[in-house]
Amino acid sequence: MAASLRLLVRRLARLSHRSITSAAANVSWRSGCCLCPSSSRCLSDAAEDRSTHFGFETVSEAEKAKRVYKVFENVAQKYDIMNDAMSLGVHRLWKDMLLHAMHPQPGARLLDVAGGTGDISFRFLDYVYYQQERQKRRATGSSQSLSWQDISDKYPDEDRPQESRAVVCDINKEMLKVGKQRAESMGIISGVSWVVGDAEELPFDDDQFDIYTIAFGIRNVTHINQALQEAFRVLKPGGRFMCLEFSKVTNPILASLYDAYSFQVIPVLGEVIAGDWKSYQYLVESIRKFPDQEEFKGMIEDAGFCCVQYFNFTGGVVALHSGFKL
């Protein structure tokens, strides 16, 4: 009884907070919205009434979630190949740069939202393993003058009490299945877990993770502010929020080249390789609809993060936003 009441109160608080933030937030990416912050409307099934963008189309919010799900369900099997083809392999560099900026230490716990096929999590585990090897080598190196007994005592335990963990959370089962298969084929079983979950309503308790990443996923979320608030909730104090996302290209020449490439080449590649023109059309359109670097930085700050900064990669094609929960 108390729990359901609490749930209702929590829901009301969240809804009223959301109606305030959504009114304050940039309306530019919500075309033709019939936002009415009265609580009665919010409590009813207003998801069908409010509209948002799906690429360049205007759809209802419930519709967007369904269509995004379908897009990724269709492309799941060919997702990794398409990434390589579209970005000419550069997406690997972007993700490597994310890991370098993250610089995780052994024992860190990562939540990889919209992690799908697990690119970030696998890199995280490799990085942490490498860090651990370095630490071990440093430890044995500095103990050259010690006795054999002392040296063996210094070796970390077999089961590594400081075990790093990565949890991959994605709303789409198909993407996770592909990711799990990849993990198995790479021989990674321990250290990564897979969960189907909604970024706007994460199935994790408060203050759980050291690092929260969302790579190329946040523009597909229907309520970005809610996802940011959830990110804030599940991070430990001192935890880091990192978001890799396509963003605005500043240089005009590069911008026109990028536009031409996006709209002429990418959907064609999508048709040839994945047999799906529309999904990749959605992809390039959704990039255009996403707020630019400064705007997104403002949204992250609104969610409560401190020391928010962004780094542009490839002239602004991709931006890495980072914030801390302090």
Add this chain to the structure above:
Amino acid sequence: MLKNVLSRLVRETVRVQRHVSAVPSIQTLTGCRVSVRSFAEVKDEVQPPFDSSLLEVLVCPLSKKPLRYDANTNELINEELGIAYPIVDGIPNMIPQEARLLQKDTQTPSTPSE
């Protein structure tokens, strides 16, 4: 046909590259527990064992309360709300709409704010 050749070429090169980079990670495995499971795994009956260490972090997305793992039905149960989240292929599905109601007379989980 060209598409098949192209995609196979890309896939093979990717796999080779992945295999090369995967060598250090193989050394992190703890023993033969892994290989036994992959050989003995039967698709439908024997589900891959659910990672119970996930239970430490997982909570119900609606009420944020801890869940109980039920090995018989292979579900994660939230007693208070009376809902059960299914586990498919070892991956728990924590989307509230996909949860199953346990009893008819408990309050239906309200549609999540999406």
